[in-house]
Amino acid sequence: MSAARAAAATGLRPLLPTLAAMAILLVVALAAASRATAGFRAWTTEEVRRLRVAEQPVALSELPVWASDGRERALWGGDPLARAWLVTFIYTRCPSACRSLGTEFQQLQAAMRSPDAAPGVRLASISFDRARDSPEALAAYALRYGADRAAWLVAAPASEAGLERLLAEAGVVVIGDGMGGYAHNAAIHVVVPPGRLVRIFAMDQHREALDFAARIAR
Amino acid sequence: MRLRRENAALAMAGAATAALAAPAVRHGLEADMALHMLVEFPAVVAIGAVAARGLPRLADAFARVDRLGLAGWLLASLALAYWMIPPALDAALAGAGANAAKFASLALAGFALRGSWRRSPPMVEAFFVGNFAWMSATVGLVYQEAEAQLCLNYLADGQQRAGRGLVVLAIAAGAAWLFARRRALGIAPAPQGARQA
Numbered sequence: 001m002s003a004a005r006a007a008a009a010t011g012l013r014p015l016l017p018t019l020a021a022m023a024i025l026l027v028v029a030l031a032a033a034s035r036a037t038a039g040f041r042a043w044t045t046e047e048v049r050r051l052r053v054a055e056q057p058v059a060l061s062e063l064p065v066w067a068s069d070g071r072e073r074a075l076w077g078g079d080p081l082a083r084a085w086l087v088t089f090i091y092t093r094c095p096s097a098c099r100s101l102g103t104e105f106q107q108l109q110a111a112m113r114s115p116d117a118a119p120g121v122r123l124a125s126i127s128f129d130r131a132r133d134s135p136e137a138l139a140a141y142a143l144r145y146g147a148d149r150a151a152w153l154v155a156a157p158a159s160e161a162g163l164e165r166l167l168a169e170a171g172v173v174v175i176g177d178g179m180g181g182y183a184h185n186a187a188i189h190v191v192v193p194p195g196r197l198v199r200i201f202a203m204d205q206h207r208e209a210l211d212f213a214a215r216i217a218r
Numbered sequence: 219m220r221l222r223r224e225n226a227a228l229a230m231a232g233a234a235t236a237a238l239a240a241p242a243v244r245h246g247l248e249a250d251m252a253l254h255m256l257v258e259f260p261a262v263v264a265i266g267a268v269a270a271r272g273l274p275r276l277a278d279a280f281a282r283v284d285r286l287g288l289a290g291w292l293l294a295s296l297a298l299a300y301w302m303i304p305p306a307l308d309a310a311l312a313g314a315g316a317n318a319a320k321f322a323s324l325a326l327a328g329f330a331l332r333g334s335w336r337r338s339p340p341m342v343e344a345f346f347v348g349n350f351a352w353m354s355a356t357v358g359l360v361y362q363e364a365e366a367q368l369c370l371n372y373l374a375d376g377q378q379r380a381g382r383g384l385v386v387l388a389i390a391a392g393a394a395w396l397f398a399r400r401r402a403l404g405i406a407p408a409p410q411g412a413r414q415a
Contacts, residue, residue, distance in 0.1 A: 014285060021283035022292050029296035036306040045308040045370045173308075173370035183373055 046185050049171045050200040060169050060195040063162050065126070065155035068138035068147070072158055075124070077194030083120030083217035086209055087189040089172055091129035091182055092141040102145040104188075104206040109152055111210060120217035121210065123147075124191075127156040128174050128184070130163060170197055192216060228272030234265045239321075248311060251372040251380040256387060259301065262321055263294070266328025277333045290334025291346040294327035298350065302357045302384075304368035311371045340402050347395040351388040358384030 034040060042048040063075040076085060105123050112121055127133035133156045142154040157163035174184040188209040190199040201209035237243060238261055247258040270277045284290050300306055301320055309316040361381030367374050400406040
């Protein structure tokens with residue numbers, strides 16, 4: 001006699017502990033899956049990161065950087081006139097994603113020059129390639145994209161520990177792309193002094209990112 | 219004799235766990251999405267199954283809440299499904315706690331399956347194996363279709379390979395089940411004398 005027929009013959013009662021165990025398993029699994037996917041709304045890590053930050057801003061530690069002008073300064077509160085930062089992560093040798101980020105920031109910089117633009121918005125391109133991105137390399141990058149020093153900071157964290165902490169806090173993952181470069185979350189991060197990551201926009205939403213930052217800066 | 223066999227199983231599971239947990243091996247496997255999902259996951263499930271052989275009392279205790287193998291098959295299905303979710307896979311790489319949860323849940327799935335496999339009628343197995351094959355194939359196709367990186371830790375080309383591997387796994391799982399149960403399913407004749415009315 002098969003096990004199924006045995007169960008049918010003795011009724012449902014012997015099955016109850018099994019059904020209870022299954023119910024517990026389902027509840028635990030659904031809770032875990034819901035947590036991993038921000039309530040079944042996002043199925044990639046980057047989408048989950050953006051949703052979480054929008055709902056619960058993330059605190060960023062103070063970040064000493066060296067800038068393309070060779071000077072050190074402290075983000076995010078070092079500039080008293082800055083009310084909102086638009087931040088991207090770059091490495092200056094990057095051939096693809098960061099290059100388009102550069103041109104998008106160029107467009108934003110142009111938009112920020114218009115008379116009705118909010119004065120407190122700043123752009124920051126932060127390099128995660130500390131080994132290669134010396135102040136000279138950063139200066140070359142700034143020159144290539146015509147970064148105006150007053151509006152657009154091109155910089156690299158002054159210490160490896162500072163970089164690691166920033167990436168961990170912001171949820172940015174940098175991996176080798178197998179061709180000597182890097183792959184990483186390409187996005188525009190809105191950071192409010194003295195260090196609160198409040199929103200993350202996709203690269204092609206750079207206008208929305210600027211509008212959002214301008215509303216904060218006003 | 220029996221005790222010795224149990225201890226041997228436990229020693230084997232322990233040795234395999236130690237080998238898999240060694241940083242060089244683990245990082246090597248987890249650096250590649252396909253190796254992570256298609257080599258490390260099955261290895262951990264197998265370790266759980268071997269451990270069940272070494273812990274018969276615990277396996278018996280589990281049997282009480284595993285009529286028809288239902289709970290064990292469900293546990294295995296849920297554990298495998300969960301770790302196919304890209305953010306879950308990324309979390310396992312980002313934190314030791316999540317990775318420990320991954321190892322524990324997959325080992326537990328193997329532990330449970332060893333007993334469930336004996337208790338489950340073919341109908342129950344058909345449901346869970348079919349469900350797993352469908353899920354694995356679907357996820358595999360999604361991984362291949364996606365143009366963007368789904369995981370922050372894996373490049374798109376690794377994702378493609380993992381996707382193809384999951385489709386192969388789906389087919390292999392279905393085929394392996396049909397083969398293992400060929401007699402009960404009437405695909406192959408039962409050996410003489412074993413047939414029951």
